[in-house]
Amino acid sequence: MPQTVDSAAVRTWCALALDALGREREEIDAINVYPVADGDTGTNLYLTVESARRAVEAVFEAHDPGGTAPGFADVSHAMAHGALIGARGNSGTILAQLLRGMAEVLARGRDGEHLAEALRTAAASARQAVAHPVEGTILSVASAASEAAPRGGSDAAAVARAAYEGARTALDATPGQLAVLEEAGVVDAGGRGLVTVLGALVEAVSGEPPARTPRHQKAVVAPHAEACATGGPAYEVIYLLEADDAAVARLRARLDALGDSLVVVGGDGLWNVHVHVDDAGAAVEAGVEAGRPHRIRITHFGADPVPARPAERIQRAVVAVVPGEGLAALCTEAGATTVLARPGEPPASGELVDAIRRAHAREVVLLPNAAELRHTAAAAAEQARAEGVRVALIPTRAAVQGIAALAVHEPDRRFDEDVVAMTAAAGATRYGELAVAEHQSFTSAGVCQAGDVLGLIDGDVAVIGQDLAETAETVLDRMLAAGGELVTLVLADDAPAGLAERLETHVRDRHLAVDTCVYHGGRQAAPLLIGVE
Known part of the structure; x- marks a missing residue:
C-alpha cells in the first residue's frame, strides 16, 4: 500500500472522500446551524469534492495509457482547480482553499514530512481566506489537524492518521467554542465534513479505513433556521472571478463592508468568492468592477422580502431597460415595466430587481438592452429567481433589439415559446x-x-x-x-x-x-x- 501521497493516492483520496461524503451528507446537513442554518453543508462539501474528483479523473483519462500514472503536479493541480471552480457554500469554499494549500506543498515532496507541512500551509491559507475567522468551525478543525501532524516523519500514513485523530478531537470541542453549536447540541458541520475528508486521506495512503466518527445528530432545528431567516443577511452569493491580486484585495474590503461570512479563495488570476449579503446585486457588481465574474449563484435564505398578494400577481411581465423617456413611454404602453438608464448612470442590479418585483408576475422576461449591463442583469435575474420568480434573461445589446423583442411578445402563449420568439426577434435585429x-x-x-x-x-x-x-x-x-x-x-x-x-x-x-x-x-x-x- 502507498506510504506516500502519489498520483494514485490523490485519485483514491478523491474517490473515497466522495463516497464517504455521499454516505454522510444527510447527517452533516442535519447538524448545519452555523453560519447559516440552511441544512446544506454536507451537500456543498459533496459537490465540491465531486468537482475535484471529476477534474482528477479527466487527467487520468487524458493520460497516455502506458501503465504509468500521470505526473503528480498535473493530478494535484487538477484536484485543487476542480475544487476551486466547483466550491459550494462557506465550508466548500474553505475546503477548496485547504486542498489548494496542500497541493502547493506536496508538489515539492510527497512523504510524511511534506504532508505535515502541507497540512500546516493549508490551515494557514484557509484562515487567511476568511475575512473574520471564528473558532469552533472548520478552521479550528483544520488547525488542530495540522498541529497534530508529527514533524520530521517520513511515513505519510502515520502523519495522515495523527492529523485525523487531532481533527476528531477538535471537532468534539467545537460546541464549547461556539455558543450556537452548544445550544443546538451539535458539532460544527463543516468541521464534521473535514474529518470525513481526512479519514479518506488516511485510507488512501494506508489502505486501512480509520475509526468511524461518532454520529452527531441535531437536537434543535427550527429555532435556528427561523433566526437565520430573520436576523442575518438574506442572500448567499458565490461566483468565480478572473482578476489580479490588487483588484481582489479591493474586492475583499468592499464585500466585507457589504455583508459577512466572506471567504475569497484561489490565486493566479482565478478566485472563488463567497459572501452573505442583503444586497446580492451589489456583491456581484463589486465582482464586475474587480474583474470578470462568472458561474454566479445566488441563494435566498428566507422568504420573498416583497411578497405580493396572489390576487395582485399576473402570470407574465416584461422588464426593459431603456435609454430615454420617450422609449420608456413606448415600452410602458406596450405593457413593459421599464428602468431608465440615464446618460452615464447605468442602473444597478438592485434597480432591476426592484423593477421585477414591481411587475408582480410569476414569470418575467428581462431585456437589459445594453452589452455593458450583461453581468448586472444576470445578477438581478439570479436574485429574482431566488425569490421565486421565473426569469428569462434575453441578452439584448441595444434598445432597438429590445423593441423588436417586445413587438413579438405574447403573454398568452407558453413562457418558453414566448422567450424563444422574443430572442429570435432580438437576434435578427x-x-x-x-x-x-x-x-x-x-x-x-x-x-x-x-x-x-x-x-x-x-x-x-x-x-x-x-x-x-x-x-x-x-x-x-x-x-x-x-x-x-x-x-x-x-x-x-x-x-x-x-x-x-x-x-x-x-x-x-x-x-x-x-x-x-x-x-x-x-x-x-x-x-x-x-x-x-
Missing part, C-alpha cells in the same frame, strides 16, 4: 448608433478627432464622418447591404431637425421594399439609434 467623439482616439475604423461623428454597427466603430446625417446614411447603407425589411430609428431630443425625414427618404429611395419606423427617445446619450430587421 442588427443595431447601430451615432455618437460624437469627445477626444482623439484609435477606433476600428481609424483615428478619430474630437467632434467627429462616429457610426457604430453592432458595437464597433464602422464609419467616421463630419456630418451627422451623412454618417447616418452611410451606416444605414452598410447595415442594409446584407438585406433587411424594417429600419427602426430612435432619435434623441437634441438630434438635428429634419433628420428623421431625410433618413426615411434615403431608405425609401435607395432600398426598395424596406419600411421605416421612427420613435422619439427623449434625452438619451446617443443622438440616433438604428435597428435593421
Whole structure:
C-alpha cells in the first residue's frame, strides 16, 4: 500500500472522500446551524469534492495509457482547480482553499514530512481566506489537524492518521467554542465534513479505513433556521472571478463592508468568492468592477422580502431597460415595466430587481438592452429567481433589439415559446448608433478627432464622418447591404431637425421594399439609434 501521497493516492483520496461524503451528507446537513442554518453543508462539501474528483479523473483519462500514472503536479493541480471552480457554500469554499494549500506543498515532496507541512500551509491559507475567522468551525478543525501532524516523519500514513485523530478531537470541542453549536447540541458541520475528508486521506495512503466518527445528530432545528431567516443577511452569493491580486484585495474590503461570512479563495488570476449579503446585486457588481465574474449563484435564505398578494400577481411581465423617456413611454404602453438608464448612470442590479418585483408576475422576461449591463442583469435575474420568480434573461445589446423583442411578445402563449420568439426577434435585429467623439482616439475604423461623428454597427466603430446625417446614411447603407425589411430609428431630443425625414427618404429611395419606423427617445446619450430587421 502507498506510504506516500502519489498520483494514485490523490485519485483514491478523491474517490473515497466522495463516497464517504455521499454516505454522510444527510447527517452533516442535519447538524448545519452555523453560519447559516440552511441544512446544506454536507451537500456543498459533496459537490465540491465531486468537482475535484471529476477534474482528477479527466487527467487520468487524458493520460497516455502506458501503465504509468500521470505526473503528480498535473493530478494535484487538477484536484485543487476542480475544487476551486466547483466550491459550494462557506465550508466548500474553505475546503477548496485547504486542498489548494496542500497541493502547493506536496508538489515539492510527497512523504510524511511534506504532508505535515502541507497540512500546516493549508490551515494557514484557509484562515487567511476568511475575512473574520471564528473558532469552533472548520478552521479550528483544520488547525488542530495540522498541529497534530508529527514533524520530521517520513511515513505519510502515520502523519495522515495523527492529523485525523487531532481533527476528531477538535471537532468534539467545537460546541464549547461556539455558543450556537452548544445550544443546538451539535458539532460544527463543516468541521464534521473535514474529518470525513481526512479519514479518506488516511485510507488512501494506508489502505486501512480509520475509526468511524461518532454520529452527531441535531437536537434543535427550527429555532435556528427561523433566526437565520430573520436576523442575518438574506442572500448567499458565490461566483468565480478572473482578476489580479490588487483588484481582489479591493474586492475583499468592499464585500466585507457589504455583508459577512466572506471567504475569497484561489490565486493566479482565478478566485472563488463567497459572501452573505442583503444586497446580492451589489456583491456581484463589486465582482464586475474587480474583474470578470462568472458561474454566479445566488441563494435566498428566507422568504420573498416583497411578497405580493396572489390576487395582485399576473402570470407574465416584461422588464426593459431603456435609454430615454420617450422609449420608456413606448415600452410602458406596450405593457413593459421599464428602468431608465440615464446618460452615464447605468442602473444597478438592485434597480432591476426592484423593477421585477414591481411587475408582480410569476414569470418575467428581462431585456437589459445594453452589452455593458450583461453581468448586472444576470445578477438581478439570479436574485429574482431566488425569490421565486421565473426569469428569462434575453441578452439584448441595444434598445432597438429590445423593441423588436417586445413587438413579438405574447403573454398568452407558453413562457418558453414566448422567450424563444422574443430572442429570435432580438437576434435578427442588427443595431447601430451615432455618437460624437469627445477626444482623439484609435477606433476600428481609424483615428478619430474630437467632434467627429462616429457610426457604430453592432458595437464597433464602422464609419467616421463630419456630418451627422451623412454618417447616418452611410451606416444605414452598410447595415442594409446584407438585406433587411424594417429600419427602426430612435432619435434623441437634441438630434438635428429634419433628420428623421431625410433618413426615411434615403431608405425609401435607395432600398426598395424596406419600411421605416421612427420613435422619439427623449434625452438619451446617443443622438440616433438604428435597428435593421
